[in-house]
Amino acid sequence: MDISSSAPIDPVKLERLADVAVKIGVRLQPGQDLIVTAPVAALSFTRRIVENAYKAGAGLVSVFYSDDEATLARYRHGSDSGFDRAEDWLYEGMAKAFGNGAARLAVRGDDPMLLSSQEQSKVARANRANSIAYRPALEKITGFDINWNIVAYPNSAWAKLMFPQDDETSAVRKLADAIFAASRVDTDDAVIAWDAHNGALRKRTEWLNGHAFSALHFKGPGTDLTVGLADTHKWNGGAETAKNGVICNPNIPTEEVFTTPHARRVDGHVSSTKPLSYQGSLIEDISVRFEGGQIVEAKASRGEEVLNKVLDTDAGARRLGEVALVPHSSPISQSGLLFYNTLFDENAASHIALGQCYSTCFVDGGRLSQDDIAAKGGNKSLIHIDWMIGSGKIDVDGLTANGTRIPVMRKGEWA
Ligand code: ZN
Numbered sequence: 550m551d552i553s554s555s556a557p558i559d560p561v562k563l564e565r566l567a568d569v570a571v572k573i574g575v576r577l578q579p580g581q582d583l584i585v586t587a588p589v590a591a592l593s594f595t596r597r598i599v600e601n602a603y604k605a606g607a608g609l610v611s612v613f614y615s616d617d618e619a620t621l622a623r624y625r626h627g628s629d630s631g632f633d634r635a636e637d638w639l640y641e642g643m644a645k646a647f648g649n650g651a652a653r654l655a656v657r658g659d660d661p662m663l664l665s666s667q668e669q670s671k672v673a674r675a676n677r678a679n680s681i682a683y684r685p686a687l688e689k690i691t692g693f694d695i696n697w698n699i700v701a702y703p704n705s706a707w708a709k710l711m712f713p714q715d716d717e718t719s720a721v722r723k724l725a726d727a728i729f730a731a732s733r734v735d736t737d738d739a740v741i742a743w744d745a746h747n748g749a750l751r752k753r754t755e756w757l758n759g760h761a762f763s764a765l766h767f768k769g770p771g772t773d774l775t776v777g778l779a780d781t782h783k784w785n786g787g788a789e790t791a792k793n794g795v796i797c798n799p800n801i802p803t804e805e806v807f808t809t810p811h812a813r814r815v816d817g818h819v820s821s822t823k824p825l826s827y828q829g830s831l832i833e834d835i836s837v838r839f840e841g842g843q844i845v846e847a848k849a850s851r852g853e854e855v856l857n858k859v860l861d862t863d864a865g866a867r868r869l870g871e872v873a874l875v876p877h878s879s880p881i882s883q884s885g886l887l888f889y890n891t892l893f894d895e896n897a898a899s900h901i902a903l904g905q906c907y908s909t910c911f912v913d914g915g916r917l918s919q920d921d922i923a924a925k926g927g928n929k930s931l932i933h934i935d936w937m938i939g940s941g942k943i944d945v946d947g948l949t950a951n952g953t954r955i956p957v958m959r960k961g962e963w964a
């Protein structure tokens with residue numbers, strides 16, 4: 550009998566993660582309200598977050614729980630017409646709260662394959678309705694009107710997907726350990742470790758911003774892609790300053806530096822280097838061709854139908870809203886684990902995202918109107934889906950406006 554496999558999730562590291570989520574992630578301010586969303590599977594962790602939030606001086610903390618079983622009940626028994634609806638009243642309420650200064654914290658820990666065996670047209674319709682309803686709240690989040698954070702907690706279905714050979718207890722413990730390592734709460738003073746990590750990411754963004762490249766060129770097996778960068782684009786990574794002045798770490802973990810591509814200046818072909826887990830479906834071996842910024846050809850060895858539905862969401866879904874650089878030596882990449890979760894997997898490799906861009910990835914982005922952003926090459930869409938194109942075999946060059954080529958990455962590492 551393997552006694553260690555019945556050991557529970559490390560309570561010290563779990564408490565540290567809750568502490569880091571509130572202090573470094575959201576950096577909740579005294580008197581500030583907080584809206585938390587979490588799966589019921591993360592109940593105990595979410596309670597620690599709420600406790601830490603009130604200890605940090607929170608005004609009102611409101612928690613909204615989701616439940617995988619309740620979601621499945623809708624697909625099994627819900628009327629067909631209901632799949633074009635979403636809780637617009639809830640998102641309008643959240644948008645109102647953000648407008649009044651509330652911060653946002655999302656705990657992720659759902660079963661990545663929850664909807665994989667449900668009717669995909671219903672999944673697509675429900676996602677679309679949800680994206681539309683979510684828009685007023687999401688704009689305030691992606692535009693950094695407020696400070697926000699996403700953090701993860703292991704759910705048993707997620708753990709079993711990652712560690713199929715293990716029993717449930719052991720799988721959950723392994724996933725918890727992987728989350729703790731990736732989230733940098735393995736050390737005694739996790740808050741100091743995060744300050745150092747933010748400093749290292751800032752050095753990279755300063756170097757890239759100093760060069761103000763007009764495009765990046767990715768080359769490797771199955772990939773020869775030129776990604777034009779938006780006019781007056783700005784590289785971000787690690788901590789971000791929200792419009793309310795609070796410096797937050799929106800993602801825990803995070804290893805990426807990222808900016809806004811030019812929605813009309815992307816050309817060539819690119820292949821995914823890791824599977825994409827999208828709302829309960831796996832999409833593998835994506836290969837697409839861009840012309841004038843738009844995807845004109847898309848293939849996948851698995852999930853091609855889902856991919857094409859995603860691309861048909863709206864006019865901006867075939868164009869890029871983000872390009873991000875992550876070294877192959879990043880801790881998440883070196884763990885060799887596929888998390889089936891973008892929060893982790895996007896930090897294992899350089900990636901691009903289809904859909905909506907971030908206004909914060911422009912110089913003075915907070916002052917730009919939607920029209921200004923579009924004129925500079927920023928993309929607009931209901932979706933934002935990251936997928937991995939980096940590996941230890943990819944070279945990246947920066948192209949300056951006068952055509953000079955400067956090595957940025959060689960074989961997946963900073964040049
Ligand atoms: Zn990213």
Ligand code: ZN
Pocket residue numbers: 871902933934935
């Ligand atoms: Zn992204």
